[in-house]
Amino acid sequence: MAAGAGVGRSTAARTLGGYGYVSPDVRERVLAAAERIGYRANALARSMSTGISNTIGVIVADIANPFFGGVVRGISDAAHARGYDTLVLSTNEKLPEEVAATNVLIDKRVDGIIVASAALDAASAAHFEQARDHGIPVVLVDRAVPGLELDAVVIDNRAAARDAVERLIAAGHRRIGFVWGPPVQERPRLRREMVDIAARNLWTDGERLQGYLDALDDEGIVFDADLVMVGEKVEENARVEVRQMLALTDPPTALFCTETDAMTGSLQALRDAGLRVATDVSMIGFDDSSWARVLEPPLTMIEQPMQALGTRAAEVLFGAIDGQEPSVELHTLETRFIERASVAPPSDR
Amino acid sequence: MAAGAGVGRSTAARTLGGYGYVSPDVRERVLAAAERIGYRANALARSMSTGISNTIGVIVADIANPFFGGVVRGISDAAHARGYDTLVLSTNEKLPEEVAATNVLIDKRVDGIIVASAALDAASAAHFEQARDHGIPVVLVDRAVPGLELDAVVIDNRAAARDAVERLIAAGHRRIGFVWGPPVQERPRLRREMVDIAARNLWTDGERLQGYLDALDDEGIVFDADLVMVGEKVEENARVEVRQMLALTDPPTALFCTETDAMTGSLQALRDAGLRVATDVSMIGFDDSSWARVLEPPLTMIEQPMQALGTRAAEVLFGAIDGQEPSVELHTLETRFIERASVAPPSDR
């Protein structure tokens, strides 16, 4: 490269790297030569010498999940605007894979990590300490990890769930099903057990379950374990569980669904039972999508600011990369309650 | 690090790097020391000396789009299985951004690139030559680029569209709308113009439009430009355009939607017009989702193997990385036609 323009290699490096002094004419010559031979500076070598990789790592459960897709989009847009690229790793919600992913990112010397962690408490989050020991800031997104001293960008799942369930109650419902419960085999009968289990599972799920319980408490409605789905968190199981709820002698008149697949599974169960949304069973779900608008009746939903979660997390991360003292706070973004037509007063079937 | 275990640095490197000979006891000692001080090998330095980054680059229009989310998941799973990580870049369907993304990947010395390109022809795909000049294999996914000598992993959009439209025709329809047409301002009146424009736009869109025309030809149905949506490819415009079609004196009795948002937009237009799916207007769309099953009636859809497109593209790429001669072929994956209940004989409103 240097030879191509008839200058020393460091002069070439200076013009291409955009640092130090270079006379205009030499500059032109170098640029022309670079263009001519299709020269591209080796970012790896640059990173080695500067210690900056201009890459951030993102760890999520599943990039194919539209929610994470939105979050990652927000992150990568913000990163791109600052000249950073994004390495995305999926963990299938498995902690060991999350640890491995973190190590990969440490090895590749990313400048920062954003993670929607599957860790339930600080004790199972030692891998983030590792990253920090290597000078790599970490910020959590979508999920906080209780006890972990890390910035986290989240929504208030508990409040959003509570609000939704309270609206159901305000419409007159007292038998409200909770779909996407704790992934346990045995259904906990006691309310206390339920809370314990919620606290020992995925943070978002636990918070939403708590919000549901909060709303019941506020209105003095007694908790019934039969109205909480348990088992594997997949659409088919939601369908099965809701079908069972609907067959109860005192079935739910409303359903609160904490995720898209919980909603579609529930909808299938309604159809299986020959029941209609709103008229027979009221529904509210998390994560709005354009489909929710075209159903008949259109679905009342809680919208999460997916991209904003990502961009905000990136901003916090870049703050740390720029050397700001980590504030270690919970950055809470607003959800939006979108009222449509899937909630009506209970019917007495 | 080396000092920590009391051995030479290359011995340490050998055990950690997993190459060359190391005696078991020394090996243990090194591993222990590494563990103790939380040592992690610098992958950047390794890449510099080996020329292998163990990273592949993926370029798509928008990682938040569930279709690309699925494709990327397939790619990253296959890559992960081979010890590679994935750098994902979104281009917003803009060619200049795609060129910039390619350059970033070249700079970072990725070992291969998979791209859903926005390029319409070989002439606008010089950036891939650049990558190849740097020894980086490129494989296309989701979209072929006519005239470009590159492997491409796609589905047969034209055949799938043709098949779907023929089924509509078989059900008795002769007025069939095409939703998600060419993004032009002025509606082309002539069939020939329409074909020309289709060929000059996004490959998948053009192929699907061709398939639509093929089906009409087969059955001797005369093409009517008024039944093809034009303008910006966003849900709201689909709604507007379909509303106009429905207001025609001889309106469509069936709609073929080439994408999710085209489908939801069309569904909104039907509702605006007080029309029902199947009973009043039959519908078939691309890209199945769990929502399509819970609509009433459930939607007949064409399912694309999103993840398989990704994994297959990765396999082809790794073949090239392993030094196989590029076969330069079109790898075509099967779509699945999912018959549900949104197609019925035409009604005479």
Place this chain on the structure above:
DNA sequence: CTGTTAGCGCGTTCAG
């Protein structure tokens, strides 16, 4: 089996 040595391609002094 192990230590030594020479690059990989940059950024960064430091003379000139």
Place this chain on the structure above:
DNA sequence: CTGAACGCGCTAACAG
């Protein structure tokens, strides 16, 4: 303003 020399942390040959 420009060129030469060194180091980033690792792999790859090569002696020992």
